[in-house]
Structures are given as structure tokens and as C-alpha cells.
Amino acid sequence: MTDLTLADLDRDEALSDALAQLFGSTRAGFLRTLALGSAAMLAGLATPSDAEAQVTDLDILQFGLRFERLQATFYTQADEIGTIARMARAKQEWAETLGAHERAHVRIFKSVLGSKAEPRPFFDFGKDNETEEAFTRTAVAMEDLTVALLTGVLPRVKDRGLTAALFGLLTVEARHAAWARDIVGATPAARAFDEPRTLRSVQGAVARTRFIKAQPRRSSRRRPRFTG
């Protein structure tokens, strides 16, 4: 399950590659293995599919909120269960800063959506924020995925005020991603252009993590199926 999660998030496998060598390889080794990317695939994005073209600003905001909530909860829980406290000081600062920022982002999206904001979903990260190693690699993957999401939705946003705001969030998420990659010894900025992903594709990736649950787990006070 954990492996599946990471593989799903890490489309280009550059990250898995780096992480696989994390504890046994030199930094120089990473730098050699991570080639500079190209912008070739950007050409394919000029004409969005019909489904993607119909994505509304509300869709983007709602998913933005959902995704930021997922991340915020991931960091908050890791803090609560002591995963972050067990890390080295520099890494703690990284994890705490990212958590604080993601919580601020949740508030931003909530305030923009106002009463339209969807109720908070339920999250279950399984073991993915229980150990430092699992936490770290999931965080790295999530931050890179957020960058891919934001670069992917930017051209879909109709409202220019929202576009402007998302630019200011995009750069922060990219900083997070770079910082995270630096922490694990991968090149923080491996490409001249990041690779965008569509909203639908990121929704799919998030769904496959199974971090978001439809219902909370209720172990007690369950209503009987039949009454009378």
C-alpha cells in the first residue's frame, strides 16, 4: 500500500530513483542520475481535452481546498503523533514550516470559497506519517504533486484575481518541493520547466492514495441496520 502510494504520486520515477538511493548514495550520484528535463511535453498542453476545458474555477477551488486540507492534516497528524519530534532539528523545521504553510493555505481557500466550501473530508494516512522515512517520502511526493497541480490548473482558471493568487501559492509550493528534495538529497530544481498535470489526473492520483475516506470509521454507536 505504501509503495503503491508513492509510485502513484511519482509519475516520472525520478523521485523514486532518488529515494531508493537515499541512504546509500552520495549527493553527487543523484546529481548525475537526474537529467535535466525538457519542455517538450508542454506542446501537448496547448489544446486541452474537452473534460479539462470544462473545469470551472469552483472545481479548482474545491479541489485546491481538499488537497490543502489533505496536506495540512498530514503534517498536523505527524506532529501530533510525534513523528516530527523524533526528527533532527533541521528536518523538524522543514516539517513544521510546511505544516504551518499548508494550514494557512487551507484558510485561504476556505475564505475564498466562503459558504461554498465543502465540508472537511476524513483522512487516513495509514502508516504514511508514522515513521520518518514514510513521512518524508510521502511529503516529497505530495509537494511535487502540488506544483504539478498548480501549474496544470493555472491556464484553466478564468478569474484573473484567482490566477494572481495562485501564482503566489505556486511559488511557495515549489519552494516546499525544492526544500523537500534538498532534504532527501535530490536536486531541488532538476528541470528548467516543471511538468504540469491536469486537475483530473491529480484527482486520480490523490484518489489512489486512499488518504481521503468517504466516512469516518465509527467503531461504536453504530445504528442497527434494521429497526423494528
Add this chain to the structure above:
Amino acid sequence: MQRKRVQAGSPPSREAARPTPPHVSVSGSTRTVCPSTRSRRPASRRIILSEVHATPDPLCSGVGVGVGVGVDAAGAGVSRAGDESVRWSFESSPQAVERSPRIVTRTTSELGRSSGWTRAGLLRTAVGAGAVVAGGVTMGSRGGGSSLAAQQEADAEILNFFLLLEYVQEGFYRETTEKAQIDGDLLTFVQTVSGQESEHVSFLEDWLGDRARDKPALSFADATGSPDTVQETAIYLEEAALAGYIGQGANLSHRTITKVGTLVSAEARQAAWVRNIAGMSPAPRAADPAREADAVVADLRKRGYIE
């Protein structure tokens, strides 16, 4: 409907567009942890760039990038304890507000007078969605409606500004490499990023074709001569470019934004990387500030990097 939400209720008037802080309730816990103030390495290694940061790090205040959105972004770096009760706001650091470059409050006519980058909506993206979109400002003042030609012209103007930023960065990293006064992580950074800036230049030159601006005459003097100055200057240039990109990115046509967005995130990664090398927090704010194009250029001139 969404548009209304983004404005967060502000009518598109100049006064109302000012990023008045949201009400900040201060109750309960008063522990406020500001990530940007927590020195990650000994303070002596910290580099304070008084001109770069929209808000000086230690004040850890945010700058609005949009009305409803940006204001809340002032909650940047709120601590867990702060989640419920405390956060700083614009009010808490008036100095920061005064110094903060922002793209928020000017009117179109003011911009016409003061800015060389005069696309109508160019610098007022964050006035509020309604103002820009409903007012038809983005393209309107050019008198070109929303025709493809007008849109391309507007894109070209912005991309030429971006090209200038990339020329400066590319030139800086090239000269740094030539002088060969750095090693270790910083050298790795410069070598990696140098190639990326060249790719950015190529992309922008290709897009602009005949309309591409001339290469500026560059002069970095001692900035490329020692590890300390290289580090400091790299951070300055990366942050300046980022603020410029954030300020103008939303004014691009959708078609162009796709590519530029992926360039901007790469720039942000570079900024985080070199800040980490310098011992500064790679991500000092929850939302990055925007800056007017002419302010960014004026600053580069003041530093003597361009004429």
C-alpha cells in the same frame, strides 16, 4: 459566482481594494511561531537582503496578492498554536506594509503615468477579480478588444520583461562560472541553474521572435567574485525575478500561462535551493509577494546590474 467570492466582498473601487486586514481575533494562546524568524543555522550566517524581500524576514508578514486571497495570506507561517487564535496581520507590522511592494491598489490612470509597463491591467491584477475581469481592463485599454493580436501584443510586453529577468540571471551565472570563485553546493547550484536560465531565455526568445528585446548590458562587478557575494546576489536575483513573475503572470493569456507557470515554479525551486545553501529558510512565507515590473527593473538598475 466564484468571482464574487474571490473578491471577498470588495467592490472594485480603489479604496475598497486596499488590503485591509481581515479581523484578527486574538484570544487564548498567544504563542506565535514565525518560521521565517527561526534561524536555521547560526545567525552569523544569515544574510539579510534588505531590498529583496517584500517584507523583511523577521517580520514575517505577508503581502497581498489578491484581495480576499492575499489578505488571508498574511496568516503566513502561523503556528499550530496560532491556528485557533493568533496570527499576525498587516497591522502588526506597519513598517513591513509600507515597504511591501504590491500590485494591489493603483488605478489604471496612475499606472499609465508611472509605469513603463502600461498594459492596462498589467499591474493591477490583484485589485480584485471583478475589477479586472468585469471591467474588461485586461485588454480593454489597448482598444484592441480581446482580439488575438492585442492579446499577443500584451503577452509580448510581459514576456519581454521576463526575458530581461532571465538575461540578467543567465548573465550572472555565466560570469560566476567564468570567475570560478565558488565550490561545493554553491557551485553545483550555479552550474545546474545556469543551464536552466539558458533554457528559459531560449524559450522566451523563441516565443517573442522579432519582438524580443535586446540583450541588456550587464555589469556585476564584485557580485560574482566571492562565494558570499555570489550567494547574496543569487538570492536577490531569484527573489526579484519571482516577485516580478508573480506580479505579471496572471496578465498573460491562458495559452501562454501554461508554459510560463512551469517556468515560474522552476524559478521558485531555484530560490529555495540557494536560500537553503545560504542557511536561510527556503520558504519564508505561506504566500509569496508580487512586485511591480517597473519597481523590479528600477531595483536592478540601482544595483548597477543593468543600465
